[in-house]
Amino acid sequence: MGIFDKIKNVESGMEKKKTNPIEIFNSLNHKMGYEYLRDIQATFLKEWYLSREERDVVGIANTGSGKTLIGLLMLYSKMNEGIGPVVYLCPDNQLVEQVVMEAEFHGIPVTQIRRESPDSRQEMPIDFINSQAILITTFEKMYNGHSIFGVTETGNREIQDIGALLIDDAHTCIKKARKQSSFLIPKDHDMYKEILDLFERDLESQGSGVFHAIKKGEKTVARLVPYWSYQNKIKVLKKIIEKNDVQENFYMYIPFNLIFDYLEKSNCYISGDGIEITPLQLPLDKIPSFFKAKHRFVLSATFNNMPELITELGISKDACLHPINIKKESAVGERLIIAPKRYSSELTNNDMKSLIKLYWEKKGYNIVILVPNIRKAQIWEKEGALIVDKENICDAVNKLKNGNNNFMVLINRYDGIDLWGNMCHLLILDGLPKGKSIRDIAVAHMRSESPLTKATTAQTIEQGLGRSVRSGSDYCVTLLLDDNLLNFISNNNNRKYFSETTRAQLDLGISLSMDFFKEKRNLIEAKNEIVGTINLVLDRNPDWISYYKTITEQYLERYTTVSNEESLILAQDEYIVLSYYKSNKISDAVNIIREKFIANGNLVDSDIGWYFQLAAQIMNRFDETEANNLQVKAKELNSNLLIPRFPDYSKKTKNKTVQAMNVKKWIVVYSTGTDLKIAIDSILSKLLYVPNADSNIFEDAIKKLGDFLGYTSSRPEQERNDGPDNLWVSENNSFIIECKNQGTSQLLPRKDMEQVLHSLVWYQNYFLDQGNISGIIFRKSNILAKNCHAGENIYSVNQEKLDSLKTNVSNFSAALCEKSPNEWTISDIEKLLRQNYLLENQFIQNFTVNFK
Template sequence: MIDFSKLGKQSQSSSIEPRDIFMALPEKSEYYEYPRDVQSEVWKQWFESRDNKNTIIKMNTGSGKTVVGLTILQSCLAEGKGPAVYVVPDTYLIKQVCNEAKKLGVKTTQDEDDYDFIMKRAILVINIHKLINGKSVFGMRRSNNVEIGSALIDDAHACIETIGSQFMVKIPSTNDAYNEIEELFDSTLKTYSEQKYQEIVKQHDPYSTMLIPFWSWQEKTQDVRNVLNKYREDDNIKFHLPLIDIYLSICNCIISASDIEITPKCIPINKIQSFEQAERRIFMSATLADDSVFVTSLGLKTTELSNIITPDKASDIGDRLLLFPQVINKKLSDVDIKTILKSLSQEYNVVVIVPSYKRKDFWEDEADLIMDYQTIYDGVAKLKSGHVGLAVLVNKYDGIDLPDEACRILVIDGLPNMRSEYNSFIQSVNPSSKELLREQIQKVEQGMGRGVRSNNDYCVAVLMGKGLSDIIIRANGKQYFSKATQKQFELSQQLWDQICEENQTPSLEEIFSLADYSLRKPRNKDWIKVSKDVLSSVSYDTQPHFDSISVAFRNAFEKASISQYSDAVKIIEKVKNATTDERTKGYLMQIMAEYINFINPAEAQQLLLSGIQYNLGILRPIQGIQCNKLINKTTSQAQAVVDYIVENHLDPNNYVIKINAILENIAFTQNTASHFEAAIKEIALALGFVSSRPEFERGKGPDNLWGIGNNKYLVIECKNGTITDTIKKHDCNQLNGSKIWFENEYKGNAFFCTPIMIHNSCVFDYACSPDPSTRIITPVLLDKFRNNVSKFVENITKVGTYKKVGITQQVLSQFNLLGDQIVDCYTTPYTIK
């Protein structure tokens, strides 16, 4: 029945200001009687600049971001800037936002065909997958795309990871399309690196990858497109290919035994037309320190982001005490830390975030709860409802709330994984990449934020892993933390300093006794006061910060996407000329060559040849290069150790951290071949030897080559992922081949090499014919080597001995690390089964 009394009446409130809208909401819960100060501050700033197409709002986790976002979109609707869409990283958060809206009295829907959404009266709440995919109703239809007037992306940094995966075609090796694409590049892969080709295509080694050389990729782009179109109804292709199809020639392609991964150099977000044409786009994120990702992944212009909206002060963040046990005491092991955390979990909920299922296995024997993407909702509910104990969360650094007693101790165990195989390639070629360092640090900070969800909440955050300590401390990754987290890190470090003054190697119990200041009830008032005081002085940075190389990548990509390749080259060349880091310079020259190849293939090859002088890891030119022989240093080994310390600007603490991070990667672990080989090279340099990775750097030769003095060399093949009881014929032949390679490259110079295999076993299969001089490094011997390197570092970093050449020489000898001692002390003869 129609109620005619409702017709012709206007809404009671005509205000479009967010705070007024909030106060006038008639059905909101009593909990929302008044807004928080930080919410009012953000609303006011946004309203004054609301006519900007793009706006970034930074607020700390737990400061009421959802209410801010919903009210802003309600304001947009009131002003006639609808339809309004609220976008979150995952399905779990859709429910969370809708529940919050219900308590607030704001009408929402999850259906784009909902009448109230169409009539611009309700906010559509969706996840980022719904907005961005190759079949998106928001821009990928030929007609009748769902219009967006105002879009708000919540947890923008978390959404960007999903956006990246949507703009990626990943074809598993079980798919026929994989085989057809591999066949297109079969001869190219063989020519470029026969060994890698055999590992991937013939042996199906799960740990080997290859970047398809750009000259071959560009030449066969249309052939690749034909294959992809042939299988375009496959789920791996149909939701992804339409997003990158027209950019295929300027994509990167990585092939491995498990899949083929095709990714654009930057994200062409303009493919989602309704989002691109939205009148207002609001990006809400945590208060992270670098804004380059808004440019590279979301296509925003640096000129558009002259001002970032933030609360006036950082006092909206809760109390967080940080512990870094393996920085405070370098001798502590992961097992030690796991044991004490299990003990603490009897009293507190302890949540451990691990980067992978493989690392999950380390915790499984002590875990009371394990959560992944399938079980996370029930797991979080259990933690919120009471005491669970020790919970492990697999690769989930954002998008969940663990307030109050749900999580009193939050552990970040190790470095987060790279977003793509191409990023892993960049990391291997250019370890100093600021973009990748920033990405990992920001993910760590997002993870640390799970345990503090309001101003009154508190949590102890524990950082684990020598790799994590290496990038945060030695590589100064902490500069990419937000200002508030940097302050909390500095305050916590002052606590560490005080206990180290009393004992240079404090016990695990002494270190974790610091947690009592934050956790033990009644809570320590002095700690609470100083913790709040350090944050009260922190003001948010309203000026955006961009990495010049990341911005150049975006600008060059946009030029190349419209075939202006010369302009793209000039953009990259400018930042190349400005960088002082040689490996970065070499990598940038490879990017330049990729664009030059479209207009002058010969010049592209010459540029690669020049780039290799700076970075041996970049793509090698078609015509190949002469192998520069690895010549032993004329200085003493001890002097070379001191030179290494000086050249890397290492004080005693940072030297210990760096070596520990290297040694952490020297272990018998599957799926770590690239990191292992890089660590074997780096530890040789740290010990004063010369070292290279011929197979990685030139496509031929052994995994590692050490020059240990007196014309003696070690030809090393690394099989640290092996678990077999014997050495197989293929591995034996590979080592024999590497010895022959050495003899060909170094013939006529009285050079001598010892072929060494790092393997789980020292027994060859009966069908093998190893060179008689072959030696084996077994897990036991590798551990002995690692332990002696640790003891060496510990001894030369003592007061009065650091950087003293004479003492360094003595300590090298004491721990059997001189060149003449390596083979005798850390290798064993083989036997044949």
């Protein structure tokens, strides 16, 4: 037999590799108990196989539905197809180990990046390079400035060509991509002071109060450095960064190769805790293994904020618009969400803490609390809870896995921790999630009214709610304790940002409490009702289980799917804008902003303002005058954006409002009178004359109270670095308000009176039509210092009058609770306002006194 005969015989004997993922599964050598695909997995894989030629595929698979195996089979199929190496990207090492274990259960060939010795550098596994095994690693292993997959123009590593990659838990990976592309400088590093000093005057010009809060070290306050100042001082900033690009400065050394070339097209955010310098668009092109991968698959349990996949990772609009989403509610598990205050407004957090501790101390349950900050965590620590942080997280998880009677509080960990089975059947959410990064905090302030911000918040809440229900057989009771959290969830305008399953669970919780609240039961009865409901879930009462399934299915049948096509189109347009800017196609970038965003009649004003500011930033290097004009328009539409370098000093027309009509608009965002009452009580609870209290919280509460009472309410000093703390404007009256809630002296100092006099002048200079103008000082005492004299039409809301105002507002909100917010007419609301002396022409007479 000749050589050609031998080759022919080998070729004819070679079996073609399978590419159908279900056929692949059936051919594997599974461990006992893992021989079958679930229906939801098979359905998902069949749908994917039909679209397997698409470059980008987005898949939504509920927690517990077998998402990991789905992803492994997708990659195995592409590897058998012969398109090149394939990689499964996880958000953390914990999930890497879980994926490897899942692969072992089914005999799927996988590999990991290892070191041959402690002193050697990591190398790519040869079976991965030869497409003989799926590489399992973290997203950050691929996406960082010293990536083992190679970084453009560095030469440290060979660029790896990737046939297919899969991103698991995509939104967590997006945060990691942003972090790896940013310089994050902590306050205790010398660079912090250098950069803060560099931009000190620029920040102070945006608001002296905020600037001093940053100087004092306030972690929750973060602001954007004005882009014109950043661009003008970029050479000095680069020198500061270059001299600190040493391996010891880990947070500078690692991202340097990704961001430095794009430093001029970046933003700088400064808080009291640190500095974040990050590009407008992630430099994905620096990591060709990701940017040029032949196929990119994205899997997650929820996609409340789908546009982020486009703007941050460059995933195609069509993939996001048509995700593979196999719905099977039985894979979700059982989650009862209870808001205790919906049962009785008299229930305090202390009442609930005592109740919760009974399940820990007496019944031995594992209880986990999620909080947004250390302050909240320390409150729970005093109750006996263990604070869990990055230092003890592994030990804490093991304790939850292997035992009972654990009481733990986690800070800002709404994702990344799986509390399955008996690890946690009682979960507490105490606080509205806040952005983790300095950029997140600053952007959330500037875009507070944006659907994007609300979708991000909803997504974080939903991730938190899902920590303790990780499979179809899992169950949990979740208690919502924080008023701000409850107000967000109760707002009808925010409900659309939650998944249908979560909405059904929220609606079930409302239905259980609504009738009880209306019956006006006492505090003890409310506690007993809550305990009884919790016990039905924890004791696995069969009638409850049947009731839960029936009611949630009924809710799900009522919901209609809301198309997100427009938001995805805008996300794609934004990605194109930033790509043009990165390539110095300035006119093209600004033209798209004008055509697609500024002229878009469906965007809220605050978002149009945001895109005006983006256009101004892009334009600034080439036409500073036009950039300033754009920034002026941005500020007019969104008061939280940057104050222009050269503001428009022309007088404005006062925005007159009809009070009762505005109250109606305010209350109809709530589904029930109960939620409305909780929202108002939350505002009133922050109106306290207390030394050392946070003045920002008081001023924000005055702003929200003005909104509720039907005024056009604003905070000029915060928004414009000029004018009063607060401004309430109505049809015929304008109240110029200064807040001195921290005042300890009985005597009003001269400087406080001068401040309100200055604000009155500011108002007269700022507005054309002025009407009746009154100055109001919120302060405990209305007695003047000897060298202080009250001006005309300047009044005091002292302790007595503040108490009176809070009582009347509380009575007004209680009356509104008597029926559904939608049922109130404007004339009825006006009547209630009059009965409680809350009409604009009644305010001064009933809730202020003269100074003496």
